[in-house]
Amino acid sequence: MSMKNKQPKTKVKLGKLEKREARAGYFFIAPWLLGVVLFLLYPLAQSFYYMWFNIRITPLGTKFNFVGTGNFTQIWLENPEFPQQLVTYIWQTIVEVPIIVVFALIIAIMLNGKIKMRGFFRLIFFLPVIIVSGPVMNMLVSEGAASIPALNVQSVVSAFDTFLPRSVAESVGEMFSNMIMVLWYSGVQILIFLSALQKVDPSLYEAAKIDGGSNWECFWKITLPTIKPMIMLNAVYSVIFLSGNEQNELINMIEAAMFSGTKEKGYGYASAMAWMYAIVITLIVGLFFLLLGSKKDVYDRQVKKAQRAQKKERRLQKKIQRRGKRNARNIESKLKSNKYRTHESSDNY
């Protein structure tokens, strides 16, 4: 096995064209970088700093009073609504996300088929995304447009109550009472699935059909594995959307705490709430990542295995070489100091 010799790193000077391209690259990502620094990293760091303080914004200036973990204690011990809402949010998100994703997938498959007025139906399903901005959604919800009138939510809760804890049953019931709204949240996900479905190579379906595969089999063996990364993408998108929209009680609670004038609340208290909420969201995203994260197929696994074996072999070779060199050095040094003894009468050795 040939050994790679260590090459000294050489600095390659960029040419004019490459420099120009690099500049153009930086120029194009500059707005994004600026946005991230100004509207993500800076507020993130600021809220992290704020959460250790009681902050009062007076007309004469802002007063910071260090309270350590006081805001967290206050939230958990004196605000019973926050933990309650947090539990409700966790259950609702875990239940609603699969519903949204499955619904979006079904609709996307239907819209990808050869149906009349396909463009019109695609528009219809995407329309809620455009019209359901904050105030419009609030008005629709207040008018009862988010629920199905014929659906008896109480009986749904009673049914679930028999085998689920009360809080979980209520969360599920809440989800049923907002069923239409949940389905309205699927517009973007439908679009993502639609684009993924259109990327599936038709020759795969043709081959499967020739081999006698049914539509059902094609869906499970071709469609689903191909669009699997998009399922995770949509699940994460749904989690983030459900966690940050205007209908979310926790978001409203954090906003109310932020602008609350009472002496306990304010920016510091709201920052503490927001950080705890952010950790919970991250955990939920992590959960969906674990459940839906793409696992490598058999071929990929074998390639990896072979690569690992090769790496191991190279390490062994290096080790043997190093040992050989070391032994040679030892013999040489002993020879120099005449400590190396061979058989004296070794003429015939």
Added chain:
Amino acid sequence: MKKSMKKLILVCILIVGVLAMALTGCNKKNEKGASGNVDENGVTTDEITLTFWHYEDETTINMLAEKFMSMYPNIKVECRVIEDMSTDLSAAAAAGTFPDVFEGTDSDTALANQYWADISEYWNADPENKNLMATVNEYGIGCFDTSKRFAAPMVYWPSAVFIDRNVIEKLNLEMPRTDWTWDEMIQLIKDATVDDRSGMKYYGLGYYNRLDSLYGIAACSSEERAIKGEFGFNGTDFDLSYWAIGEQQFSDLKLAGYVAPQQNTQAMEDWSGDWGTWFGATGHVAVFSEGFWSYQNLWGTEGYQETYGLDIVPYVTPNVVDEKEHNVISTMYMGGVSTSCKYPYEAYLLLKFMGWGIDGWKARLEIYSDNTITNASGVPLKNSSMPMPLTLDEEVWNGYKALFPTDEDHASYWSDYFASVTRPVPYGWYSIAGYWNFCDQYFNSIGIHDLVDNGTAKAADYTEEATEQANYYHAEAMLSYFGPNGYNVLSDEEIAQYEAVVNSFGK
């Protein structure tokens, strides 16, 4: 190279110098504006702008601002309606655009953030303030139990009990005397609840204000300790045993079916056939514990009572003890001059004009008496939550009374009512430090009203615990708002007293 360096240094020095001069100039200009030149009344003669944020009818306040500006031509007033006090004011404070004068509905927010400046000097020197309804000065409404005045009552709506005379007549009952007592009211509510199963049931009471809120103040007699706030607040501590009696009585009335269903409930649909009906428009409720504005905004509008077959007259919220003169609980927005205001005296004049001042009220009466002036919704301004004067000025009151029914049949009811509401006591969140925290973190969070209303608990069970909680939240707020880290206006004895309450809490 050296020459260019010298040039660069010179340019830098010049820029710094120009900037420094410009900044110093700006500063001096501001300073001159703040101290400024004044006329013989102490009002600035400089051209200034004051901002006034409020909760009232926008058209009314804009017209009042015009009148104020005609009195003080060098002062420009810019008004804005507050949508949400906490959000709007904290955003304004953060942005450095805080109003010079504002009226608020939640005093805790204003005190916790030191929005209001001390206006004692101006208030005490103003002779007009001696001729206000007695409790304003007697109870120090706006002083928050300190020796300083941080706010003044701006908008006053007394609580009121209205009676539908048509219902009383239909049920062959007697109209009560106008200086009735609490027990007489309860008896009327019971007598007027009639369900003969042949038609729509008659209810004795329809409520906006819960009776327990009214009872706490109504239970105060002149011989007893002076209750100057909700939940039996006497200026330093609470006694919720007063509230508990009212709460239980109200709950018992509800459970026994004497109280009409609320709007947008299944019970209302079952009773009236329409989910959205308001009990005040059914003609089947005898007594109403309503806001004062309900008369002006609804019952008092043209054709309303004729349409629904009503004949509404006002009664004072009755006292428990049969006394002619007694306190009445009231909605009372508090207003103040902000701590960042550069022209506090001029701001005080604006505050007074918009609130309790005689000149302001004369201007208001001109506006209210002209039915052709309407707001953006097309409603005459007197029908848009018109408040009641706090001044006792006779001229103002004559003009004010003329805005209400003056016919022989109704005038005496209104006259008696106005005579009986001269000792207002504001609801807790306007006048008691820490009241909102107590409600938010204890009273409402455990849902006492619901527990008592649905019969699962007795109000008396909470008396001791709730009293201790209320005292704690009040003492904690007093220390926080007015102690060394706040306005710093408490004496050492007061601090020790409040600290003792806080330290003993929960032990």
